Amino acid sequence: MAKYDESSIKILEGLEAVRKRPGMYIGSTDKRGLHHLVWEIVDNAIDEVINGYGNYIKIILHKNDTITICDTGRGVPIGMHESGKSTPEVIYTVLHAGGKFSEAGYKVSGGLHGVGASVVNALSKSMDVTIYRDGLISNIRFKDGGKVDSPLKTIGETKKTGTMVTFTPDLDIFKNCHFSYTTICERMQESAFLLSGLTIEVIDEEDKRSAKYYYEDGLISFVEYMNESKKPLHKVINFKGTKSDIEIEVALQYTDAYNESIMSFVNNVKTSDGGTHEVGFKTGITKAFNDYAKTNSLLKGKDGNFDGSDVREGLTAVINLKVPEAKLQFEGQTKGKLGTPEARSAVESVVYDNLKFFLEENKEIALTIIDKATKSKIAREAARKAREEARNGKGKNKLEKNLSGKLTPAQSKNPKINELFLVEGDSAGGSAKQARDKKFQAVLPLRGKIINTEKASIEDILKNEEINTMIHTIGAGYGNNFDASESNYDKVIIMCDADVDGFHIQTLLLTFFFRFMRGLIEQGKLYIANPPLFNVITKDKKYNYFWSEDDVKDFIKDKTGYRISRFKGLGEMNADQLENTTMNPEKRSLIKVSITDAALAEKRVKVLMGEQVEPRKEWINENVVFTMEDDLII
Numbered sequence: 001m002a003k004y005d006e007s008s009i010k011i012l013e014g015l016e017a018v019r020k021r022p023g024m025y026i027g028s029t030d031k032r033g034l035h036h037l038v039w040e041i042v043d044n045a046i047d048e049v050i051n052g053y054g055n056y057i058k059i060i061l062h063k064n065d066t067i068t069i070c071d072t073g074r075g076v077p078i079g080m081h082e083s084g085k086s087t088p089e090v091i092y093t094v095l096h097a098g099g100k101f102s103e104a105g106y107k108v109s110g111g112l113h114g115v116g117a118s119v120v121n122a123l124s125k126s127m128d129v130t131i132y133r134d135g136l137i138s139n140i141r142f143k144d145g146g147k148v149d150s151p152l153k154t155i156g157e158t159k160k161t162g163t164m165v166t167f168t169p170d171l172d173i174f175k176n177c178h179f180s181y182t183t184i185c186e187r188m189q190e191s192a193f194l195l196s197g198l199t200i201e202v203i204d205e206e207d208k209r210s211a212k213y214y215y216e217d218g219l220i221s222f223v224e225y226m227n228e229s230k231k232p233l234h235k236v237i238n239f240k241g242t243k244s245d246i247e248i249e250v251a252l253q254y255t256d257a258y259n260e261s262i263m264s265f266v267n268n269v270k271t272s273d274g275g276t277h278e279v280g281f282k283t284g285i286t287k288a289f290n291d292y293a294k295t296n297s298l299l300k301g302k303d304g305n306f307d308g309s310d311v312r313e314g315l316t317a318v319i320n321l322k323v324p325e326a327k328l329q330f331e332g333q334t335k336g337k338l339g340t341p342e343a344r345s346a347v348e349s350v351v352y353d354n355l356k357f358f359l360e361e362n363k364e365i366a367l368t369i370i371d372k373a374t375k376s377k378i379a380r381e382a383a384r385k386a387r388e389e390a391r392n393g394k395g396k397n398k399l400e401k402n403l404s405g406k407l408t409p410a411q412s413k414n415p416k417i418n419e420l421f422l423v424e425g426d427s428a429g430g431s432a433k434q435a436r437d438k439k440f441q442a443v444l445p446l447r448g449k450i451i452n453t454e455k456a457s458i459e460d461i462l463k464n465e466e467i468n469t470m471i472h473t474i475g476a477g478y479g480n481n482f483d484a485s486e487s488n489y490d491k492v493i494i495m496c497d498a499d500v501d502g503f504h505i506q507t508l509l510l511t512f513f514f515r516f517m518r519g520l521i522e523q524g525k526l527y528i529a530n531p532p533l534f535n536v537i538t539k540d541k542k543y544n545y546f547w548s549e550d551d552v553k554d555f556i557k558d559k560t561g562y563r564i565s566r567f568k569g570l571g572e573m574n575a576d577q578l579e580n581t582t583m584n585p586e587k588r589s590l591i592k593v594s595i596t597d598a599a600l601a602e603k604r605v606k607v608l609m610g611e612q613v614e615p616r617k618e619w620i621n622e623n624v625v626f627t628m629e630d631d632l633i634i
Contacts, residue, residue, distance in 0.1 A: 015122035040116035048073025075133030219251035241350035258480035275338030284351030434575035454609035484519030
C-alpha cells in the first residue's frame with residue numbers, strides 16, 4: 001500500500017497548480033484547450049471594447065507556434081501594486097487577481113474568476129507583454145510557466161494606448177501547439193458580429209494570409225451569415241431592451257428549414273450550454289406567438305397551444321447580453337452556461353414585449369410564421385398518434401416488415417434503459433449479437449454505406465433501406481416530426497471499425513442524425529462506441545487493451561515476453577473481447593455526441609459533406625494530420 005501520511009499532503013504554490021491540473025482551468029490539453037489560451041487573452045481585449053475603450057484588435061500567428069494579440073484599450077496598469085510587485089507581474093502571475101472583481105475597472109466583463117492571463121502564462125514556455133500607457137512603453141517578460149525573465153521596465157515613449165501579449169504554449173503541456181488560422185478566424189468573426197464598429201484583423205505569417213472583420217449592423221449580419229444556405233421567410237427581426245440593468249439584444253429570422261439554431265452570448269462570451277437567458281428567450285417567444293394566434297382567432301380553444309418546438313421550427317436566433325459584473329454568474333471556469341437568475345425574466349420580458357409589438361405591426365410576416373408553426377403542430381400531433389398506434393399494435397405489420405431479419409431486439413420494452421447499437425457489417429453484427437446483454441441491448445447491422453443526407457433529396461433519403469430501417473427502429477419520427485422523448489432507446493450507439501471506411505460510415509451516420517434526428521443529440525442520447533485499437537498479451541497470457549500507441553509504449557516499457565496485436569476491425573474481435581471492452585456498461589467508454597456551437601456545426605457539415613470540394617480540401621489540409629502507417633512497430 002502506498003504511504004499516506006502528513007508528508008503526502010502537498011501545497012501547490014502560485015501557478016504550479018495550473019501546470020499540475022491544466023484541465024481544471026482550460027478544460028483540456030488538446031486543440032480545444034490550446035485555443036482556450038487565445039480566447040482568454042482576446043477576451044481581455046474585448047472587455048476593453050465592451051466598456052468603450054478601443055475599437056481595433058490584431059492577432060498574429062507566427063511561424064514558431066507563437067501568437068501575438070494586440071488591442072487599443074487603456075493598457076494594463078503599470079504602477080506598483082500594494083503587494084510590492086509591479087501590477088503587470090501580479091496580473092500575469094497571480095491567480096484570482098485582476099480588475100474584474102469590482103465595477104471600478106469594468107462595468108461589464110466576460111471574465112469572472114480572474115485566472116485568465118495568469119493561466120495562459122502558467123501554460124506557456126514564454127510570454128512577452130508590452131504595454132502602451134501613460135505616455136510610456138513598458139515591457140515585462142516571463143519564461144517556463146510564469147517565472148519572471150525580465151521585470152517590468154520602460155523601453156520608450158508613445159502616444160498610443162493598449163496591450164500587446166505574445167506567448168508560446170508549452171509543449172510539455174500540449175501535445176500539439178500549432179494554432180489553427182480557421183478556428184481563430186471563425187471566433188473573431190463572431191466577436192466582430194457581436195460588437196458593431198469593432199475591427200479585428202487576423203494575420204497568418206507562415207501561410208501568408210490574412211482576414212479582417214468589421215460589421216456595422218452586427219447581429220443582423222450574424223443571422224444573415226448563419227442563414228446563407230437556407231431560404232429566409234422574411235427580413236431579420238432585430239430589437240434591443242434593458243431590464244434589471246441587463247442590456248439585451250436579439251436578432252431572429254425564420255427559414256424554410258426544420259431545425260432551430262439558437263446562439264447566445266453574455267459579455268461577448270459564447271454560452272454554448274445555454275442558461276437562464278436562453279430559457280427566458282424560449283418562454284418569451286412561445287408566449288408571444290400563442291397570444292398573437294389566440295387574439296387573432298388563429299388558434300381556437302379546442303386547438304390547444306403551440307409547443308415551444310412548433311414556434312421554433314426553422315428559427316435562427318442570436319441572443320446577446322451585457323450583464324453587470326455584480327450580477328454575472330457563469331457555471332464553470334470555461335463559462336459555457338449562464339446562471340444569472342435575473343436574466344431569465346429580463347430576456348423573457350424584452351422578447352415578449354418587442355416581438356408582440358412587431359407581430360401586431362407586421363401582419364404578413366406574423367401570418368407566415370404562424371402558418372409554419374401550425375403545420376409543425378399538426379405534423380407533430382399526427383406523428384405522435386401514429387407512434388402510439390404502432391405501439392398499441394396497429395400498423396405493426398409494416399413495422400415488422402421493415403425490421404424483419406435485421407434488428408436483434410432487446411427483451412425489455414423499457415425505452416428508459418434500452419440501448420441500440422448500429423453496427424457496421426454483418427460480421428461485426430454477429431459478434432455484437434453474442435456480446436450484448438440481451439435484456440436491454442439491441443443490435444442493428446448496417447450493410448454498406450448509407451446515403452449522404454447532406455447532398456440527397458428527401459425522396460432519395462427515404463428510399464434508402466438502411467435509413468428507413470433506422471427510422472422505424474428508433475420509432476420517434478424524423479425531421480420536423482422527430483421527438484426524442486418518443487425514442488425506443490435511451491442510447492443510440494454508433495459502432496464502426498477504426499479504419500477509413502468505418503470513419504466514413506460514422507460520419508455519414510452523424511450527418512443523418514444531425515439533419516433528421518437532432519433531438520437525439522440535444523438530449524444526450526447519441527453516442528459513439530470506443531473499441532480499443534491494441535491488445536497486448538503478456539507472458540502470463542493476460543489480455544491488456546489500449547486505445548493509443550503512447551499507452552502501449554508506456555505499458556511495455558519495462559516488460560519482456562509480450563505480443564502486440566492491432567484490431568483492424570470489429571469483426572476481428574471475438575464476442576468476449578467486444579463485451580469486455582466496448583459493450584458492457586461497467587467496462588466500456590462511450591463518446592457522447594454533443595453540439596457546442598450550432599452555427600459552427602452547420603458550417604462544418606456543409607463544408608465536409610456538401611457539394612463544394614475546395615472548402616473541404618482547405619479545411620482538411622489545415623486541421624487533419626495524415627500518417628501513412630502506425631508509429632508503433634508490432
